[in-house]
Amino acid sequence: MFSLSLVRQFAPFLSKLGAPSFRRMVVEWTPNQAVQKVKNISDIMHNTAQEILRSKVAAITGEHKEDSAEPACAKDLISVLCQWDCQVIHSDTTSSALSRILYMLSKHPKIQDNVRNEVREKLRERQAQGDTSGRLCYDEVTSLPLLDAVIKETLRLYPPVPFVRRTTIKERTVSYSSGDSKDSAGLSSVTIPVGTTIFISIAGSNRLKSVWGPDAKQWKPARWLGGAPASVRLPGIYGGT
Known part of the structure; x- marks a missing residue:
């Protein structure tokens, strides 16, 4: 990538240059060995990913070939994610949140095992009551403390919508919160005129050490098991996500 340092300076301009087919042609005609490499x-990665996805989707949608080595009911992670993606295809925020939760669990196998055991224990309770469906209802899922903590902690660190944009319809004076910003020294508030576009950083506020403590940037589901910290004010069940 260092060999592309000069070319990368033009990337923002080239990414908006004409249609995708034209940009592709420009890349193919670029007489630079690093660019061609x-x-x-990129082509190999794209084609391989496309082929894997096609085979997984075909298995899920019933277009599975009998002579294919791909099992019709595969349980591997990509197959499961494809099934979930089909279910939440109209909600990219949901699919990205689920993917991030699975990723964080894969990085913390002990917590993953504890979550699995928590879910299995609840399923055993259902089976003892005569329910053999192997499914949990919404209330039962939300009653699992560790699973709930994992979801909240993942959404805190990696909100599907990292920021929101708003435009003021009235002039407002907003008080400064406590901080170390030199720009706010001696100022207690700032006046925001009508028609001002404001970017609110959800990801930034979710990582404030003044709110979440010195370990604000660490993934620690345990912080939710005893309830949210006193400094945290959540407007909703999953506020700040």
Whole structure:
């Protein structure tokens, strides 16, 4: 990538240059060995990913070939994610949140095992009551403390919508919160005129050490098991996500 340092300076301009087919042609005609190497790597990754997804989707949608080595009811992670993606295809925030939760659990196998055991214990309770469906209702899922903590902690650190944009319809004076900003020294508030576009950083506020403590940037579901910290004010069940 260092060999592309000069080319990368023009990337913002080239990414908006004409149609995708034209940009592709420009890349193919670029007489630079590093550019062509990256293009070939990108093509291999893209084609391989497309082939994997096609085979997984075909198995899920019933277009599975009998002579294919791909099992019709595969349980691997990609197959499961494809099934979930089909279910939440109109909600990219849901699919991205689920993917991030699975990723964080994979990085913390002990917590993953504890969550699995928590779910299995609840399923055993249902079976003892005569329910053999192997499913949990909404109230039962939300009653699992560790699973709930994992979801909340993942959404805190990695909100599907990292920021929101709003435009003021009235002039407002907003008080400064406590902080170390030199720009706010000596100022207690700021006046926001009508028609001002404001970007509110959800991801930033979710990582404030003044709110979440010195470990604000660490993924620690345990912080939710005893209830949210006193400094945290949540407007909703999953506020701040």
